[in-house]
Amino acid sequence: MLSARTDAAYPSSLELPALFEQSLRDFFASRREAVETIGGGYETAVDTLESFVLRGGKRVRPAFAWTGWLGAGGDPQSDDADSVMRACTALELVQACALVHDDIIDASTTRRGFPTVHVEFENLHRADNWNGDGAHFGEAVAILLGDLALAWADDMIRESGIGADAAARISPVWSAMRTEVLGGQFLDISNEARGDESVEAAMRVNRFKTAAYTIERPLHLGAALFGADAALIDAYRKFGTDIGIAFQLRDDLLGVFGDPSVTGKPSGDDLRTGKRTTLFAAALARADDTDPAAAQQLRSGIGAELTDNDVDTLRTLITDLGAVDDAEARIATLVESAAAALESSSATAEAKTRLREMALAATSRTY
Amino acid sequence: MLSARTDAAYPSSLELPALFEQSLRDFFASRREAVETIGGGYETAVDTLESFVLRGGKRVRPAFAWTGWLGAGGDPQSDDADSVMRACTALELVQACALVHDDIIDASTTRRGFPTVHVEFENLHRADNWNGDGAHFGEAVAILLGDLALAWADDMIRESGIGADAAARISPVWSAMRTEVLGGQFLDISNEARGDESVEAAMRVNRFKTAAYTIERPLHLGAALFGADAALIDAYRKFGTDIGIAFQLRDDLLGVFGDPSVTGKPSGDDLRTGKRTTLFAAALARADDTDPAAAQQLRSGIGAELTDNDVDTLRTLITDLGAVDDAEARIATLVESAAAALESSSATAEAKTRLREMALAATSRTY
Numbered sequence: 216m217l218s219a220r221t222d223a224a225y226p227s228s229l230e231l232p233a234l235f236e237q238s239l240r241d242f243f244a245s246r247r248e249a250v251e252t253i254g255g256g257y258e259t260a261v262d263t264l265e266s267f268v269l270r271g272g273k274r275v276r277p278a279f280a281w282t283g284w285l286g287a288g289g290d291p292q293s294d295d296a297d298s299v300m301r302a303c304t305a306l307e308l309v310q311a312c313a314l315v316h317d318d319i320i321d322a323s324t325t326r327r328g329f330p331t332v333h334v335e336f337e338n339l340h341r342a343d344n345w346n347g348d349g350a351h352f353g354e355a356v357a358i359l360l361g362d363l364a365l366a367w368a369d370d371m372i373r374e375s376g377i378g379a380d381a382a383a384r385i386s387p388v389w390s391a392m393r394t395e396v397l398g399g400q401f402l403d404i405s406n407e408a409r410g411d412e413s414v415e416a417a418m419r420v421n422r423f424k425t426a427a428y429t430i431e432r433p434l435h436l437g438a439a440l441f442g443a444d445a446a447l448i449d450a451y452r453k454f455g456t457d458i459g460i461a462f463q464l465r466d467d468l469l470g471v472f473g474d475p476s477v478t479g480k481p482s483g484d485d486l487r488t489g490k491r492t493t494l495f496a497a498a499l500a501r502a503d504d505t506d507p508a509a510a511q512q513l514r515s516g517i518g519a520e521l522t523d524n525d526v527d528t529l530r531t532l533i534t535d536l537g538a539v540d541d542a543e544a545r546i547a548t549l550v551e552s553a554a555a556a557l558e559s560s561s562a563t564a565e566a567k568t569r570l571r572e573m574a575l576a577a578t579s580r581t582y
Numbered sequence: 583m584l585s586a587r588t589d590a591a592y593p594s595s596l597e598l599p600a601l602f603e604q605s606l607r608d609f610f611a612s613r614r615e616a617v618e619t620i621g622g623g624y625e626t627a628v629d630t631l632e633s634f635v636l637r638g639g640k641r642v643r644p645a646f647a648w649t650g651w652l653g654a655g656g657d658p659q660s661d662d663a664d665s666v667m668r669a670c671t672a673l674e675l676v677q678a679c680a681l682v683h684d685d686i687i688d689a690s691t692t693r694r695g696f697p698t699v700h701v702e703f704e705n706l707h708r709a710d711n712w713n714g715d716g717a718h719f720g721e722a723v724a725i726l727l728g729d730l731a732l733a734w735a736d737d738m739i740r741e742s743g744i745g746a747d748a749a750a751r752i753s754p755v756w757s758a759m760r761t762e763v764l765g766g767q768f769l770d771i772s773n774e775a776r777g778d779e780s781v782e783a784a785m786r787v788n789r790f791k792t793a794a795y796t797i798e799r800p801l802h803l804g805a806a807l808f809g810a811d812a813a814l815i816d817a818y819r820k821f822g823t824d825i826g827i828a829f830q831l832r833d834d835l836l837g838v839f840g841d842p843s844v845t846g847k848p849s850g851d852d853l854r855t856g857k858r859t860t861l862f863a864a865a866l867a868r869a870d871d872t873d874p875a876a877a878q879q880l881r882s883g884i885g886a887e888l889t890d891n892d893v894d895t896l897r898t899l900i901t902d903l904g905a906v907d908d909a910e911a912r913i914a915t916l917v918e919s920a921a922a923a924l925e926s927s928s929a930t931a932e933a934k935t936r937l938r939e940m941a942l943a944a945t946s947r948t949y
Contacts, residue, residue, distance in 0.1 A: 379746045
């Protein structure tokens with residue numbers, strides 16, 4: 216039970232990330248011998264992956280999974296707690312794969328203030344004056360390390376120590392979650408390539424790349440780990456989908472209106488990078504209906520080289536078209552329906568409190 | 583049991599590929615609903631992955647796994663046979679990931695006479711005149727489809743229907759196999775980038791990228807599926823490692839001396855593409871010891887634009903340095919030690935016959 220590892224036999228939300236990180240450290244240690252047997256520099260590459268995984272992130276997915284288990288009746292002081300902790304933490308290895316591969320796909324050069332994995336190996340290649348193209352080498356290593364994280368996510372959940380019944384219950388959830396997030400990523404790049412500007416297309420990405428993957432399925436996984444009944448699972452999934460979509464809508468607003476000192480990204484980042492969010496799609500749809508000149512301005516502005524003044528102009532347009540009010544209203548409705556689903560569920564009082572706080576943190580206006 | 587699906591209740595080696603392919607078709611059909619729910623073109627992308635997986639290949643890995651199970655005492659007429667067939671077939675989905683991602687890493691444009699997956703999506707992007715860079719789009723989709731194949735490999739083995747005991751037995755084998763093949767791929771690109779010309783470095787790639795992944799671990803998996811004893815597992819692993827390395831040494835010879843009409847590749851393909859095989863490393867080591875001018879010729883030739891005459895010159899050099907005789911001698915020794923391990927094992931007579939044939943097919947001189 217967890218008390219062996221922490222002073223808190225019943226860890227608070229704030230204490231969870233350190234526990235997930237300890238699970239990750241233990242897991243990487245368990246692979247050490249196999250990796251060293253292969254040798255030839257593989258150890259160093261795996262160390263880079265471990266540093267990447269441990270470097271940060273809010274551990275949102277395992278936190279929802281763990282809290283889902285707690286709310287279904289899981290007891291952090293029971294002997295099951297360590298196994299459940301490990302199974303929940305495996306979500307962070309899926310996430311490591313998603314981030315490492317997404318950074319190649321998006322050609323991102325930094326993450327969490329550090330070079331992305333492919334850039335790190337590109338830099339190494341350059342610094343040591345190796346043969347061939349450094350950028351291609353960096354991507355190749357990052358593809359393989361992302362694959363390793365994905366394979367190890369499965370190892371981690373399979374070796375978590377949960378019982379055969381729990382393993383059977385979570386199997387379809389785990390399967391759906393991975394198929395959905397990869398689908399969401401595919402839709403994201405495919406919409407952009409096809410120039411699909413519709414709100415519907417953007418919402419589909421939100422649904423699968425964010426909501427299902429980040430909140431709905433982690434909660435579902437936690438519930439299945441405990442063996443919750445269908446009613447609680449339905450309530451969790453309703454809560455998770457609504458909060459997940461509201462979270463993405465909030466993120467879309469931050470991507471256009473967020474304060475760089477808070478978001479850590481340039482002002483109007485989504486406009487500059489040409490991200491086709493629901494917010495932008497809604498503004499565009501409204502402009503197409505009512506203001507062709509504004510539609511033209513939005514289309515020529517998105518993804519272009521923008522001055523701060525250009526960003527301000529686009530922001531004003533998006534606001535004046537009513538897309539911001541619309542997004543705020545949708546967020547409020549979603550948060551409300553999520554709260555209702557949670558309140559009327561059989562989740563424990565402690566979990567309800569925690570999930571309300573997590574929902575608030577994910578969807579509140581912070582810009 | 584298998585008789586439900588085939589006339590042969592006890593399928594011959596020749597009948598196996600069709601059975602593996604049926605398992606793959608059934609598995610893809612089982613994902614259909616989840617993929618259609620996500621929609622937005624994901625179905626079409628998954629269809630491309632399915633076509634790629636079904637298009638060919640010799641199904642070597644599931645064949646070794648199945649034959650390993652058979653040799654340990656598995657009965658194709660028993661009720662376990664269908665589950666075992668599915669678990670063995672999951673290896674083909676790991677292989678799909680390895681091929682799709684390797685083709686990005688090696689910048690290969692064709693495989694089995696068709697465009698590689700990343701090129702197929704690049705072509706689609708171009709044909710439909712989509713936004714952005716077609717080559718980058720193709721790679722992005724191929725990264726995601728490779729990930730999906732890897733995730734589905736785990737789903738397939740987890741949903742195969744094998745019992746909890748068998749699942750626990752194969753877990754460490756499955757884990758080792760994936761960690762090893764990704765390590766072998768990493769070593770391959772890392773050796774090339776670092777310009778490591780040693781025989782030792784090339785052998786390490788052979789050991790993990792080919793031998794462990796293609797023969798040793800599949801046999802081990804088959805044995806573990808049945809619950810074979812340690813002595814048979816040791817014999818299989820010895821046989822698999824030796825035949826696997828011999829297979830790679832033969833492949834290295836074919837890569838330099840193979841007949842294009844048989845190999846389907848240009849003459850001297852490994853020399854033209856600059857592949858750092860054990861054969862080349864051994865020739866180079868000998869040249870460095872005895873003939874600096876030859877070493878110079880080898881180093882300037884490998885990976886350069888080569889005429890057929892240049893290829894002939896390098897071939898003669900490699901032969902005259904004794905590297906070919908050395909490789910043939912090593913292959914003969916490995917095949918012999920593998921045969922000895924197999925003969926003295928407790929594998930069934932039927933499996934011994936099949937494994938001998940499979941070893942012969944993998945290591946014989948066919949150029």
